[in-house]
Amino acid sequence: MTERLVSMLRASDLRVTRQRQLVWEVLQQSHEHLDAEAVHTCAKARDPNISLATVYRTLATLKEVGLVEEHRLGEEHAHFEIVPQTPHYHFTCQACGCIIEFDAPQVMQAVRELSKREDLLIQHVHLFLNGLCSQCQHQQEG
Amino acid sequence: MTERLVSMLRASDLRVTRQRQLVWEVLQQSHEHLDAEAVHTCAKARDPNISLATVYRTLATLKEVGLVEEHRLGEEHAHFEIVPQTPHYHFTCQACGCIIEFDAPQVMQAVRELSKREDLLIQHVHLFLNGLCSQCQHQQEG
DNA sequence: TAGCAAATGAGAATCATTTGCAAAAAGGAG
DNA sequence: CTCCTTTTTGCAAATGATTCTCATTTGCTA
Structure with missing residues (x-):
């Protein structure tokens, strides 16, 4: 499951951190479209110290690497999902x-x-x- | 030109104000996709007192009435255009x-x-x- | 024209997101 | 396994876009 994450990160010379794995797993386990806040909430359940800024940074990173898509579904804030x-x-x-x-x-x-x-x-x-x-x-x- | 605006506003029991007409004309005269800031800048050329808040309010109103569309073209801020x-x-x-x-x-x-x-x-x-x-x-x- | 509700201007407030910086952690070399 | 360099993180402050508050002004109907 996490192989895809690891190989994509390695391919871009990015480090495989606990936080990146965590965000990735949160996205995998939720088949909904989470916003950054929701990802943060879910992630905190397993790592109470993870910060919202890191969630945003990680989502941006995963997006750049091509693992995650960002959608503007309402008008308001962004939602994220693993690239299907x-x-x-x-x-x-x-x-x-x-x-x-x-x-x-x-x-x-x-x-x-x-x-x-x-x-x-x-x-x-x-x-x-x-x-x-x-x-x-x-x-x-x- | 402005008839469409007037009739749509009237139909919704909304008042025809100088500012609403101005925003409408700005959108009509620009065939680009303006963001709120740009509309404000253009509008100020003819009414230096018009406030950014009013521009936002007016764009929202025109959108509700069905005269204007909002697009999230980049990821950042919204752009507006007259419903084509x-x-x-x-x-x-x-x-x-x-x-x-x-x-x-x-x-x-x-x-x-x-x-x-x-x-x-x-x-x-x-x-x-x-x-x-x-x-x-x-x-x-x- | 008078009166009332709706709309405006100005700035403060809010929301989502980004950034600066010092401390922590990843990954390669020895 | 430990050291070193560089990337990441956490936190808090900053930013950008948009919304709200409230006193004042303005459309519109009677």
Whole structure:
């Protein structure tokens, strides 16, 4: 599990620290999309001394190394997840905040066409939808 | 030009103020994607007293009323633009920061399929790509 | 035109994130 | 295993973006 982390860090001449492993494990064990604060909270359960600054630094590092993705799902703060095998996108319900992940091959196809047409090197593709989920649509009371 | 603003504000029982008109005109006259600071700067050229807080408030209002869209193009701060007739998406170059707008009908098609399959009410669709634009790819020097 | 609620300006406050710096820890060499 | 150099960390202060507070001003309706 942690091999992927170790090899990616080594490949970039970065040290394998307890904190980096911890953040990585937190992200692996949670299949949700955590924000930095939530990662910090989970990490503190196992290392009460880990600081929020380190969490931010680590998330940035993991992102640079290509292990983690950052999403701006609401408007507010960022959420993080381990880079998935198959790319996927996100829908967020504005009422209950639930997140639905989905894939749609047409999107990558469209991106490929654009990238060829405009000669762009595409590094990240973020598709983010919001609106109301099934449940929240059907319970319109206050 | 300003009719659209006036009717939308009236429809929501909001007042038509000098500041709201000014922000609206700034957005119309600039075909770029301005951030709040930039809108403020432009607006101050015509009303030196307009405050940044009012710009933020006005952008939020215009967004609620459906006249303006907010985008998180980089990671940092928000950019705003008048809701376009035809929906479109954004590519940002990580090197030079240029923004390319594009459309791709496949995206809306994919979104429609998802929304039907999962019974979602979709309100906003954000597709955001980043990477390197043609120019920046081909000038790899420091 | 008067009166009231909504909107503004200015600055303080808040939230998320970053940074500076001294102390702690990782990893290579001996 | 220990030493040394360099990277990381923790903490707290700094920053940047955005929001809020509140006294004052301004739209709009009667």
